[in-house]
Amino acid sequence: xxxxxxxxxxxxxxxxxxxxxxxxxxxxxxxxxxxxxxxxxxxxxxxxxxxxxxxxxxxxxxxxxxxxxxxxxxxxxxxxxxxxxxxxxxxxxxxxxxxxxxxxxxxxxxxxxxxx
Amino acid sequence: xxxxxxxxxxxxxxxxxxxxxxxxxxxxxxxxxxxxxxxxxxxxxxxxxxxxxxxxxxxxxxxxxxxxxxxxxxxxxxxxxxxxxxxxxxxxxxxxxxxxxxxxxxxxxxxxxxxxxxxxxxxxxxxxxxxxxxxxxxxxxxxxxxxxxxxxxxxxxxxxxxxxxxx
Numbered sequence: 001x002x003x004x005x006x007x008x009x010x011x012x013x014x015x016x017x018x019x020x021x022x023x024x025x026x027x028x029x030x031x032x033x034x035x036x037x038x039x040x041x042x043x044x045x046x047x048x049x050x051x052x053x054x055x056x057x058x059x060x061x062x063x064x065x066x067x068x069x070x071x072x073x074x075x076x077x078x079x080x081x082x083x084x085x086x087x088x089x090x091x092x093x094x095x096x097x098x099x100x101x102x103x104x105x106x107x108x109x110x111x112x113x114x115x116x
Numbered sequence: 117x118x119x120x121x122x123x124x125x126x127x128x129x130x131x132x133x134x135x136x137x138x139x140x141x142x143x144x145x146x147x148x149x150x151x152x153x154x155x156x157x158x159x160x161x162x163x164x165x166x167x168x169x170x171x172x173x174x175x176x177x178x179x180x181x182x183x184x185x186x187x188x189x190x191x192x193x194x195x196x197x198x199x200x201x202x203x204x205x206x207x208x209x210x211x212x213x214x215x216x217x218x219x220x221x222x223x224x225x226x227x228x229x230x231x232x233x234x235x236x237x238x239x240x241x242x243x244x245x246x247x248x249x250x251x252x253x254x255x256x257x258x259x260x261x262x263x264x265x266x267x268x269x270x271x272x273x274x275x276x277x278x279x280x281x282x283x
Contacts, residue, residue: 056212
């Protein structure tokens with residue numbers, strides 16, 4: 001489905017024979033789909049008033065469909081710049097063995113809320 | 117012109133090197149709601165900002181926008197000459213996105229790609245060619261809305277993977 005929606009038709013991502021010939025048990029998840037999931041992790045966390053400024057993702061290891069992967073993230077830094085909140089996040093996709101296959105980083109801006 | 121690596125057997129030929137900073141033929145996309153909805157569905161992101169017009173209008177965005185990695189579906193055009201890919205297999209190393217503003221439904225986004233660096237590494241899979249490309253996304257008002265910097269790795273010989281040479 002992602003191949004069609006993203007126009008990425010590298011065959012190893014949907015052709016089981018091609019994936020098996022390359023020595024994999026099944027097709028490989030598109031790296032860009034993992035980026036999309038990490039993008040969702042950050043945008044759903046920051047809410048509609050947040051703005052995603054930067055998203056960096058590295059595909060260190062491959063992931064397969066029908067495995068369990070978890071998007072994880074933590075705040076590295078939070079500061080105020082020119083009246084908006086800037087938050088730097090470490091993000092990643094963690095596979096079922098607990099290894100971060102896809103580490104990344106994001107920078108978001110958030111409105112400053114008055115604390116009463 | 118930079119001098120090739122001193123090893124003498126570099127795969128980075130003068131012809132390959134001539135692609136650094138060469139721009140792809142610009143391609144302009146009309147951003148329409150169904151493509152955005154389809155992309156959001158494919159990545160499994162239920163955020164109403166991508167599909168619920170009324171809900172999106174009530175937010176600070178004032179209307180529907182596209183998910184951040186939707187840019188990935190706006191494929192760049194070809195280079196004005198054929199890229200002489202020396203290897204058969206391809207790996208996507210990752211992407212760095214810089215967002216200046218979200219993409220809105222109705223925008224016209226022009227996509228241009230250029231290679232900014234080429235280098236080799238030697239590892240388990242033999243020589244690997246790393247290609248760093250910067251893709252710019254500019255709207256109809258001439259504002260740069262985002263860039264995506266990609267790392268593409270190619271290696272090995274044999275029958276070429278689908279997509280090798282296009283990325």
